[in-house]
Amino acid sequence: MTTSPGLPAQGGGRRRRTYYGVTIGILMVETYFRRFVGDIGNAETWPFPVQYRIVRGALPRDMTQLQDFRLLDAFKQGMQELIEAGVDGITTTCGFLALYQRELAACSSVPVATSALLQVPVVGRTLPGGKRVGVLTYAAEALSAAHLEAVGADPATPIGGLPPGSEFRRAIAAGDDSVPYETWREEVLQAAGELLAADPSIGAIVSECTNLTPFSAAITERFGIPVFDAVSLVHWFHAGLRPFAFPPR
Incomplete structure (x- = not known):
């Protein structure tokens, strides 16, 4: 059986692989x-x-x-x-x-x-003067300064999240696959709007939660603000x- 060589390993040499072509x-x-x-x-x-x-x-x-x-x-x-x-x-x-x-x-x-929080410092450096990044998260009460510091982000970065009683949080915690897309979309848009209203200095959003990414385009369309997420x-x-x-x- 023959195999393709694959990419070089870090530091030189070739890696052994079971499968190929998956980066x-x-x-x-x-x-x-x-x-x-x-x-x-x-x-x-x-x-x-x-x-x-x-x-x-x-x-x-x-x-x-x-x-x-x-x-x-x-x-x-x-x-x-x-x-x-x-x-x-x-x-x-x-x-x-x-x-x-x-x-x-x-x-x-x-x-x-x-x-996705790794993007916070980089996105912050791209923004116009007087603007800063805001983080949209699954649970604002759980996202601490330690999370931000771990990725080199400012621990004072403004944070907003989905409320504890939201269908978004309930469905994820309960493993409920029946909640419609539209329900999550409206909850995410409301949370994003509240984050932006609470801090007018926010010039871009980084979404911490990977389950927020299907709604990034909707946030940009409604609020006219860049959104960076797990997909970006x-x-x-x-x-x-x-x-x-x-x-x-």
């Missing part, structure tokens, strides 16, 4: 709610192949309580399995895993981008891992 590996929280197209956990979102690995036992309720790092080893194991199988970079389906960014990257042999992060990440090859002229 992005995605660590998934164990969830059962509906993931609409545009969500990182829906493979139809991507114009390139991705490989998923479910981290068993990492449930939605755990994602807002990662400070004790008890799930870190489980995410490390899932990451190593994806790398050994053949991916060239790792991301995740939960922005709260920003808390694990340093630890996962430190023990990985490929680049790791845990969270992974497209940027992929573009660096697999740069477009321009033919010589």
Whole structure:
């Protein structure tokens, strides 16, 4: 049996692979709610192949309580399995895993981008004077300065989230796949509007939660503001891992 050589490993040499041609590996929280197209956990979102690995036992309720790092080893194991199988970079389906960014990257042999929050410092530097980034999140009360500091973001970044009684949060926590797209869309738009109304200095939104990404275009359309999310992060990440090859002229 013959195999193609694959990409060079970091630091030189060739990597052993089980599969080829899959650049992005995605660590998934164990969830059962509906993931609409545009969500990182829906493979139809991507114009390139991705490989998923479910981290068993990492449930939605755990994602807002990662400070004790008890799930870190489980995410490390899932990451190593994806790398050994053949991916060239790792991301995740939960922005709260920003808390694990340093630890996962430190023990990985490929680049790791845990969270859309990694974009906060970069987006902030692109904005006009007097404007700053606002973060839209699954749960504002759970997104702390530690999450922001873990990705090099200003801990004073304004934050807004979905309310505890929203269908968005209930469905994700309960694994309810019956909530219509329109219900989530209206709740997300209301939360984005409240964030912007509370701080007029916000010039762009970074959505922490990967389940917010199907609604990014709707936010921009309604409020006329740039939105950066898990999809923009992974497209940027992929573009660096697999740069477009321009033919010589």
